[in-house]
Amino acid sequence: xxxxxxxxxxxxxxxxxxxxxxxxxxxxxxxxxxxxxxESGKGPQFIIDIRSNMxxxxxxxxxxxxxxxxxxxxxxxxxxxxxxxxxxxxAATISGNTPLVFGxxxxxxxxx
Amino acid sequence: SAVIxxxxxxxxxxxxxxxxxxxxxxxxxxxxxxxxxxxxxxLTLIATANQGSEATYESGFVIDKFPISRPNxxxxxxxxSNMSPEDSSIYLCSVEVGTGPGYTFGSGTRxxxx
Numbered sequence: 001x002x003x004x005x006x007x008x009x010x011x012x013x014x015x016x017x018x019x020x021x022x023x024x025x026x027x028x029x030x031x032x033x034x035x036x037x038x039e040s041g042k043g044p045q046f047i048i049d050i051r052s053n054m055x056x057x058x059x060x061x062x063x064x065x066x067x068x069x070x071x072x073x074x075x076x077x078x079x080x081x082x083x084x085x086x087x088x089x090x091a092a093t094i095s096g097n098t099p100l101v102f103g104x105x106x107x108x109x110x111x112x
Numbered sequence: 113s114a115v116i117x118x119x120x121x122x123x124x125x126x127x128x129x130x131x132x133x134x135x136x137x138x139x140x141x142x143x144x145x146x147x148x149x150x151x152x153x154x155l156t157l158i159a160t161a162n163q164g165s166e167a168t169y170e171s172g173f174v175i176d177k178f179p180i181s182r183p184n185x186x187x188x189x190x191x192x193s194n195m196s197p198e199d200s201s202i203y204l205c206s207v208e209v210g211t212g213p214g215y216t217f218g219s220g221t222r223x224x225x226x
Contacts, residue, residue: 034213034214036214036217041222042219043118043204043217043218043219043220044155044204045217046113046213046214046215046216049213049214089154089155091215097142097208099143099145099157099160100145100155100157100206100215101157102147102154102155102156104154105153105154
């Protein structure tokens with residue numbers, strides 16, 4: 001089955017620096033990947049997604065990189081702001097209305 | 113993307129009782145997914161609810177403990193039965209709506225069992 005894990009449980013960065021959060025997945029059949037942000041007391045909030053036919057996708061201040069060879073993806077946040085402080089989860093699935101499998105989560109703390 | 117209304121947002125319950133959590137979606141969806149998030153942990157899938165059929169439960173979760181209803185394409189309930197303090201968690205529902213990216217989540221139900 002699928003398992004998704006993260007390399008670092010916590011990450012502290014200075015305001016204005018770039019943040020990189022990593023994630024590994026195990027099921028090579030996974031073809032859809034999503035990064036979520038979860039603030040305290042709230043449900044996961046969609047940040048960015050990527051499909052397996054791409055290796056990079058950019059959003060506003062965020063970039064997701066996918067390396068299918070080593071089954072790894074990362075989330076890069078540019079110019080990290082205090083409002084970025086939250087727990088970040090990666091999730092993977094096989095397209096077709098199948099459930100997401102979540103990684104353990106990384107808590108990002110932004111130091112002002 | 114879809115909008116999910118989940119309620120209650122939180123509750124404190126006595127052990128041995130049951131709580132039913134409701135999720136209402138603003139569009140018709142085939143599958144609804146129920147997750148549990150234990151304190152300080154990630155989301156774990158409880159079951160997948162397909163309208164008109166029995167829910168499919170993940171390993172470690174059983175229907176007697178977490179009965180699910182899916183009466184139509186916009187609504188589902190999850191009941192946490194015979195609760196114990198170990199059931200204290202956040203419970204979330206989720207759907208995939210093909211018109212938008214990602215999967216949408218409800219805001220969660222924070223359950224505390226005392």
